[in-house]
Amino acid sequence: MQTTPSPPLFSREFGADPYPAYAWLRENAPVYKAELPSGVAAWLVTRYADARAALADPRLSKNPDRHSAQAHHSGRVGIPGERGANVMTHLLNIDPPDHTRLRRLVAKAFTPRRVAAFEPRVRELTGSLIASFAGRGEADLIHEFAFPLPIYAICDMLGVPREDQDDFRDWAGMMLHPSGKRGGVGRSVKRMRAYLGDLIHRKRADLGDDLISDLIRASDHGEHLTEDEAAAMSFILLFAGFETTVNLIGNGLYTLLRHPAELADLRRSLAAGEEALLESAVEELLRYDGPVELATWRFAREPLVLGGQRVERGDPVLVVLAGADRDPRRFERPDVLDLARRDNQHLGYGHGIHYCLGAPLARLEGRAAIGMLLSELPDIRLAVDSDDLRWRGGLIMRGLRSLPVEFTSS
Ligand code: HEM
Numbered sequence: 001m002q003t004t005p006s007p008p009l010f011s012r013e014f015g016a017d018p019y020p021a022y023a024w025l026r027e028n029a030p031v032y033k034a035e036l037p038s039g040v041a042a043w044l045v046t047r048y049a050d051a052r053a054a055l056a057d058p059r060l061s062k063n064p065d066r067h068s069a070q071a072h073h074s075g076r077v078g079i080p081g082e083r084g085a086n087v088m089t090h091l092l093n094i095d096p097p098d099h100t101r102l103r104r105l106v107a108k109a110f111t112p113r114r115v116a117a118f119e120p121r122v123r124e125l126t127g128s129l130i131a132s133f134a135g136r137g138e139a140d141l142i143h144e145f146a147f148p149l150p151i152y153a154i155c156d157m158l159g160v161p162r163e164d165q166d167d168f169r170d171w172a173g174m175m176l177h178p179s180g181k182r183g184g185v186g187r188s189v190k191r192m193r194a195y196l197g198d199l200i201h202r203k204r205a206d207l208g209d210d211l212i213s214d215l216i217r218a219s220d221h222g223e224h225l226t227e228d229e230a231a232a233m234s235f236i237l238l239f240a241g242f243e244t245t246v247n248l249i250g251n252g253l254y255t256l257l258r259h260p261a262e263l264a265d266l267r268r269s270l271a272a273g274e275e276a277l278l279e280s281a282v283e284e285l286l287r288y289d290g291p292v293e294l295a296t297w298r299f300a301r302e303p304l305v306l307g308g309q310r311v312e313r314g315d316p317v318l319v320v321l322a323g324a325d326r327d328p329r330r331f332e333r334p335d336v337l338d339l340a341r342r343d344n345q346h347l348g349y350g351h352g353i354h355y356c357l358g359a360p361l362a363r364l365e366g367r368a369a370i371g372m373l374l375s376e377l378p379d380i381r382l383a384v385d386s387d388d389l390r391w392r393g394g395l396i397m398r399g400l401r402s403l404p405v406e407f408t409s410s
Pocket residue numbers: 055091092093103154236237238240241242244245248290291292295296297347348349350351353354355356357358359361362363
C-alpha cells in the first residue's frame with residue numbers, strides 16, 4: 001500500500017465527475033491500490049502507457065477462479081454491465097487457449113460484413129424511435145432512445161423474432177434499473193439464458209440468415225460451438241453490447257449538449273451531408289466520456305511490476321480506461337472535446353486479445369443515433385440542470401439514469 005492520502009474515490013461527486021480524481025491518481029499514484037466500495041482491494045492503473053501495457057499483458061489473467069479468491073467472493077466478477085449475475089464462461093473471463101478458440105469461432109459469425117449489411121436496419125430502428133417522441137417536444141433520451149436501440153438491434157442481428165423482442169427489452173431493463181425486488185436481475189438473466197438456449201435448439205433444425213445461425217455453422221479446424229457455448233456467446237453479445245451502447249449514446253449526447261460550439265460544428269457538417277466529422281466525433285465522445293470507465297477485472301498470475309509498482313500474485317487489477325484516455329502524455333489537451341481529433345487511439349474499446357468484438361456495431365449505432373437525432377431535432381437541448389442529472393452507480397460502467405431534453409416538436 002502507498003502512503004499517499006487516498007483521493008475522494010467512489011463518492012457521489014466522484015460519480016458525477018470522476019476525472020479530477022483520475023487526474024490526481026495519474027500524477028501522484030499511477031498504479032494505486034484502492035479499496036473498492038465492495039471492500040475488495042484492487043490496483044487502479046490510470047496512465048495510458050501502463051493501461052495499454054496491462055491490457056495486453058499475458059501475466060494478467062481474466063480467470064478469477066484460478067487467481068483470486070478475494071474478487072471471486074466479492075461476486076463482482078463482471079462483464080460490462082453485469083450486476084451480481086451468475087458468472088459463466090464467456091470471452092471476458094477466460095484466457096488463451098480457450099479464449100483464442102472461442103473468439104476465432106465467434107469472429108467467423110460476427111463479421112464486419114454482417115455489421116455493415118445491418119446499417120439500413122439500424123437506421124430504420126433509430127428513425128422509428130425518434131418518430132415515437134418527435135411530436136411531443138420533450139423526451140428522456142435514455143429510456144426512450146439510448147436504451148431500446150441497442151437491445152432491438154442486437155436481438156434483430158441474433159435472429160430473435162420481433163414478437164419476442166419486448167421480453168428482452170423488459171429483461172434488459174431489469175438489469176439496467178433493478179426494481180429492488182430481490183433476485184430480479186438473476187431471474188432476468190435466467191430467463192434470457194433459457195430463451196436463448198431454446199432458440200438455439202430450434203434454429204439448429206432450421207438455420208437462417210442471422211447471427212445465431214452463423215454461430216451454429218461456424219467451425220474451426222472441424223470444431224463447432226456446443227449449444228451451451230452458442231447460448232453463452234449470444235448472451236455475452238447481448239450483455240456486453242447493451243449497457244455499453246446505451247452509455248455511448250447517452251454520455252455522447254449529454255457531452256454534445258454541454259458543448260454548444262462543437263455541437264453547432266457537427267450540425268453544420270451533418271446538414272452539408274458530410275460523414276467525416278460524425279465519425280471522428282463518435283471516437284472523441286468515447287475518449288472524452290466513454291461508457292466503460294474501468295476495463296473488466298484482471299488478476300496477476302505471478303508477481304509483476306506495473307508502472308513501477310509491485311503487484312502480488314492473485315491481486316486484482318482494474319485498468320481505468322477513463323483515466324488513460326485523458327492522459328496528457330498521450331493526448332494533446334486531453335480535457336478538451338475536439339470532435340475532429342486526429343490520432344485518437346483511445347482505449348475505450350480496450351486493447352489486446354479482449355479488444356471489443358462489437359466495436360463495428362457500436363460505431364454504427366453511435367453514428368446512426370447521434371447523427372439522426374441531431375439532424376431530425378435541430379434545436380434539441382437539456383431540459384434540466386446538469387447538477388440535477390443522476391449517474392448510475394457501478395464500478396465498471398459510466399452512464400446517466402435519465403437525460404431529459406426539449407425541442408420544437410415536429
Ligand atoms: C469487450 C467496450 C459495444 C461485445 C469489450 C472491452 C471493452 C468494450 C472496453 C474489453 C474489456 C476488457 O478488456 O476488460 C465497449 C464499448 C461499447 C461496446 C465502449 C459501445 C460503445 C459492444 C457491442 C458488442 C460488444 C455492441 C456486441 C454486440 C464485446 C465482447 C467483448 C467486448 C464480446 C469481449 C471480447 C473478448 O473478450 O475477446 N468491449 N463495447 N461490445 N465487447 Fe464491447
